[in-house]
Amino acid sequence: MKPMRSILFVPGHRGSWVEKGIAAGADGLILDLEDSVPSALKDDARPVTAESIRRVRETNNNVGLYVRVNSLDTGLTGDDLAAVVVPGLDGVVLPKVFGRDDIVSLAALITHFEAKNGVEAGSVEIIADLETAQAYADCEALTTASPRMATLFAGTARDADVSRSIGFQFTPGGMETIYLRSRAVLACRSNGLDFPIVGVWQDLNDPEGARNHFIQNRELGFRGQVLIHPSHVALANEIFSPSKFEVDFYAGMIEAFDAAVADGAAAVLYEGMHVDYAHIKTAREVLAYNALITDREASCPRPAVSPHK
Secondary structure (H helix, E strand, C coil), X not given: CCCCCEEEEEECCCCCHHHHHHHCCCCEEEEECCCCCCHHHHHHHHHHHHHHHHHHHXXXXXXXXXXXXXXXXXXXXXXXXXXXXXXXXCEXXXXXXXXXXHHHHHHHHHHHHHHHHCCCCCCCEEEEEECCHHHHHCHHHHHCCCCCEEEEEEECCCCCHHHHHHCCCCCCCCHHHHHHHHHHHHHHHHCCCCCCEEECCCCCCCHHHHHXXXXXXXXXXXXXXXXXXHHHHHHHHHHCCCCHHHHHHHHHHHHHHHHHHHCCCCCEXXXXXXXXHHHHHHHHHHHHHHXXXXXXXXXXXXXXXXXXX
8 A cells, every 4th residue: 555644535526626635635535436426426436537547657656556346235236336436546445334335335346347358467455444343343353354455544534434333422622532543543654554544624714723633643653544525635634744853863863873882882872763674674665655755756647737626
């Protein structure tokens, strides 16, 4: 899975909004066929979504393109996949997951439509959307249900499916979902899925709340934030990127440690901290991740379109 700091929801039937999301700087898009598409427009949204994928891929191979299909219990998932499993699609987001069997079933459907639609076998990933009590209770099993599993999307939205299923009351501080989010991060990282994601922040009139929420998510170990509005893209990109201070700090740590090693020591006092090989592994990982983000931004074209309001 490509690391994505900002993943913006775009209604599947709003094809013209796709380039606007990219212009806002989003690392990835989730083209939605589920809750943001009226029931009467779902048939129309599928070909629009497929065309959006094809159009973006003509000029841009860096932006992550995912489609949130309708849940398996709706009977619409197969029709969704038949239309959108096309070359250029990175993956499928499955909502309303209840357990491991849902992932296995989705993976089988994707395999069928990859072959039918001429898509490279095994190339379409799965992101499991944690928005039921059952999904959170079994999230470790979800991560190993299929080789297609890319990550978990830890849902925490106010008054949505997840809060109703679990029964928590949303607060801006987020203490009610600390355990849920931490469990999702641990399930991912313990099973080799390095880029857990989380979302969403719904209050567009509270930028400070959004900032605090994003910072807390990064502190918990998430690598990216799912968003509902392009006004949050720049904030997510900022917070989920190593800061200049971090880059300089860890570069200095490596330099000081390498000098100590050259003098025959395996530890050094750096900025008042004891530093040994374990700390240097972390420092090198941060710098490697920063280089990955920097290289991606440099090679990712942004169309000259203003984000939608």
